[in-house]
Amino acid sequence: MNVVRAARSGAAPRRALAFVAVMILAEGGMGEGVAENERSGKGVAIKISASREEVGQGLTVLRALPAPELEAVGPFIFLDQMGPAAPPAGGVPAHPHAGIEVITYLLEGANEHRDSFGNRSAILPGGAQWIVSGSGMLHAEFPRAGASGVMHGVQLWVRQAPALDDQPPRYAAVAPEDAPVADVEGARLRLLAGSMPIFFTAPGPIRLSVAADLVHVTLAPGASATLPLRKSHEAGVYVLAGRGTVEGAALQRGELALLRPASTVTLANPGPAPLEALLLGGEPAPRPLVFRGPFVFNSRERIERAFADYAAGRMGRLDGAPF
DSSP: OEEEEOOOOOSOOOOOSHHHHHHSOOSBOOOOOOOGGGSOSSSEEEEEEOEEEEOSTTOEEEEEESBTTBSOBTTEEEEEEEEEEOOOTTOEEEEEEBSEEEEEEEEESEEEEEETTSOEEEEOTTOEEEEEOTTOEEEEEEEEOOTTSOEEEEEEEEEOOGGGTTSOOEEEEEOGGGSOEEEETTEEEEEEESOOTTTOSSOOSBOOSSSEEEEEEEEOTTOEEEEEOOTTSEEEEEEEESEEEETTEEEETTEEEEEOSOSEEEEEOOSSSOEEEEEEEESOOOSOOEEETTEEESSHHHHHHHHHHHHTTTTOOOTTOOO
16 A cells, blocks of 8 residues: 655645535535434344435436435445446546545546645555545546446545544555455455454555444355444445345345444345445444535534635645646
8 A cells, every 4th residue: 555645735726616515515414313222133224225416527426425314324424336337528626625534446447546735546446545634635536437438436435533633634545455355155355444353364454543444245146244243333234236135134236224233244145146235334423523515524613614724725736637
């Protein structure tokens, strides 16, 4: 994993927030979540169907988080699935982030990253781009199609540890070979973040600032897998492709299941095609969560300071964006 620590630039950014204002969310909290008494006992507490969102540049995504029924799963506060589809022509324009860690995980195609602190890299399927936005940075993305003519990936946001809110941003590119893989009775597990000692001897390459796990699970037709959970963590399963069951509850592409607290979860694939899913979760993010465009903090005052930093150029600049 190639980690690049950024040095600040003071020049003012030139692009406005119009793209991400459409792409993300209006300011405000996302409701009260699920009451604890609704999550007692093993199984699925809530099942959500991702909404289809037009986010600009000809790009349509499936958005599972946040949703009216569910604010977050542990520290994961945002989940968009991109494709499989033709990538947007010209890439995604420069836009800022602050208060979050951004994970872009690729399943098909390629994705190039540029940011306002001089980082630039491209990832291939099985790889990921990881931004710790800290007090703020700008970045642009250039998705490219694979051999089949499409790109396919997922972007997740994690509310970073509040101690990082006034720290410089960081960026890391994760190569496919950096993420350990375990094959278990028809299941393939790719550990992206966190730990799963029963299957992996080391943690995943994305070392988030908060306690969280992220695993890509592939189940062959007819296979099933029982995976460990931490009862103190919130956990969920999102289906990227195919159909299957989670603790006996049917789940298909674009659906997210919030799990009740338990020590294990069983995924099964009774169908004829492979099942691709993400197992994600961790310690709940501190509340309240305040979204405003691409910034997420725990107070409106800190959000306003992020906008002031952006306007003053303290998040750097990105000329010639996207590429």
